[in-house]
Amino acid sequence: MNGQSIQKLKKRFGNKIQENVPFSSLTTVEIGGPARVFIEAKSTKELKEILTFVKTEEMPFFIMGGGSNLLVSDEGLEKLVIKVANSNIQVHNNLVTVQAGTTLQELVDFTIEHGFGNLNRMTGIPGTVGGAIYGNAGSYGQMIGEHIQEILAFDPEAEEEVLVSQDECQFTYRSSGFKKNGLIILEAIFKLPNEDPETLAKEADEALSLRTAKYKPGTKCPGSFFKNLFTNEIPEKALKMLPPRNDTYGKTPSYIFIEELGGKGDQIGSIKIADFHANLFLNLGEGTASDFWSLASKWHKKVLDRFGVKLEPEVQLVNLPPLGEV
Ligand SMILES: Cc1cc2nc3c(=O)[nH]c(=O)nc-3n(C[C@H](O)[C@H](O)[C@H](O)COP(=O)(O)OP(=O)(O)OC[C@H]3O[C@@H](n4cnc5c(N)ncnc54)[C@H](O)[C@@H]3O)c2cc1C
Structure with a gap:
């Protein structure tokens, strides 16, 4: 500029x-x-x-x-x-309308308190509602995109507001049409079932205790680094090389591939793969993007070479080349 x-x-x-x-x-x-x-x-x-x-x-x-x-x-x-950073939540005709800059946690807390289901187990995911919709964030069997009725977005090219229907959002696992269409999410309208607030809060507490075991307070990371994989899309040969396990929600966690190759605890500079979770890349303090990228590329390549499986980052790389390319 x-x-x-x-x-x-x-x-x-x-x-x-x-x-x-x-x-x-x-x-x-x-x-x-x-x-x-x-x-x-x-x-x-x-x-x-x-x-x-x-x-x-x-x-x-x-x-x-x-x-x-x-x-x-x-x-x-x-x-x-x-x-x-626009932030507001309202309910009209049993539909929840939320502005994109509202934190996801505020939305989750609001829905639990007001007895709306289906977002409660996403408690603890940082960031905003807009960011969550962009990447179709989710956890413990819930995904934000599944419950959206409509999005109000801004088309910066045409300089006008547009309504995007649930179908047009093209939600898939950790992805949405917003990754391609260039629209800016202004607000979202959710259609959520009415449920008992106490039950919702109890489920949220359970999800949160699982989450805090993985993300210890003060952890500097961008969340899980690689996307998990749909088990039915993994080559048979690669599946046979993995230890037996029970997949949840039809997915094979990406950490298994890295763990099998001994990646836990590997480190470049101040970036380290957690000793307790092979899909968690941590900044120990003075970490650089360059070291982060090198460590991620190293394990991306190792998994590809050994299993023939191409791991895809869940994290958005900004002004960085795709993994493995210099
Ligand atoms: C400790 C920790 C735990 C996490 N756990 C989970 C988890 O369980 N599940 C999960 O899915 N994710 C998880 N994440 C990842 C992250 O929190 C989510 O992806 C989150 O939804 C991103 O929201 P954000 O506002 O921070 O987006 P940002 O990181 O700021 O942006 C992400 C992308 O969204 C785009 N974007 C943001 N706002 C808008 C908008 N209004 N319109 C259009 N595009 C927009 C940006 O351009 C960018 O490309 C975790 C992260 C951390 C650090």
């Missing part, structure tokens, strides 16, 4: 514009170089104004939510980084 563009942004949005904000301060893994220019959009109106402005001025931009699923390069990003 050139100095003239930055001056224009400052003129339009004043002291809401910040320069050179390190991604290490914006992401849960605490890694990443500077966001050249940064703004937090605290309302839907403000978000649309920013998006319209960048379109008119032809400025490159990047959308983020809570930064809990991002690995950004050490060079950072020469773009306007827009953090979606």
Whole structure:
């Protein structure tokens, strides 16, 4: 971004514009170089104004939510980084409408308290509702996309709002159509069954205790690094090489492949694969994106060479090459 563009942004949005904000301060893994220019959009109106402005001025931009699923390069990003932070939850006609910048935890807590089912076991997933929809986040048998009736999004190219139906969202395991269509999620409408709040809270507590065994407090990571695999899509030969186990929800966890090859505890620089979980890549303190990428690429290649299985990152790599490519 050139100095003239930055001056224009400052003129339009004043002291809401910040320069050179390190991604290490914006992401849960605490890694990443500077966001050249940064703004937090605290309302839907403000978000649309920013998006319209960048379109008119032809400025490159990047959308983020809570930064809990991002690995950004050490060079950072020469773009306007827009953090979606509009936040509100409402109920009309038994439908829950939530703005994209609301934290997923606020939504989960709200639905439990008001007796709406199907999101309670996602308690503890960090980040925003927008980020969760983008990657179809989920846990313990629940996925956010399954319960969406409709999304209100903004098309930055056409500079207009669009309604996206459940079908058009194209939700699949840890993916959605938003990874391709370039739309910015403004708010989501959920259709959820009415259930007993006490039962929902009890289930949420159970899910949370399983979660905290994996993600210890203070852990610096972007969540699980690789996506799990559908067991019926794994070559027979590879399955035979794995130890016997009971798959949950028809999936084979990706950690098994890395664990089988002795990956637990492997380390490059300050990035380490957890001793207790082979799909958890931790920043021990001063970790770099470059070391993170190298460690992930190393195990991506080892699994491919040994099992013929191509692991796919669940984490969004930003300004970094695909794993294995230099
Ligand atoms: C400790 C820990 C535990 C986790 N556990 C889980 C888990 O159990 N299950 C799971 O699925 N994930 C898990 N994650 C990963 C992560 O929390 C989720 O993917 C989360 O939903 C990402 O939301 P975010 O707001 O942080 O998105 P970000 O990381 O900020 O962004 C992720 C992507 O979403 C896009 N995006 C964000 N907001 C919008 C928007 N409004 N419109 C369009 N695109 C948008 C961004 O451009 C980016 O590409 C975990 C992460 C951590 C750190």
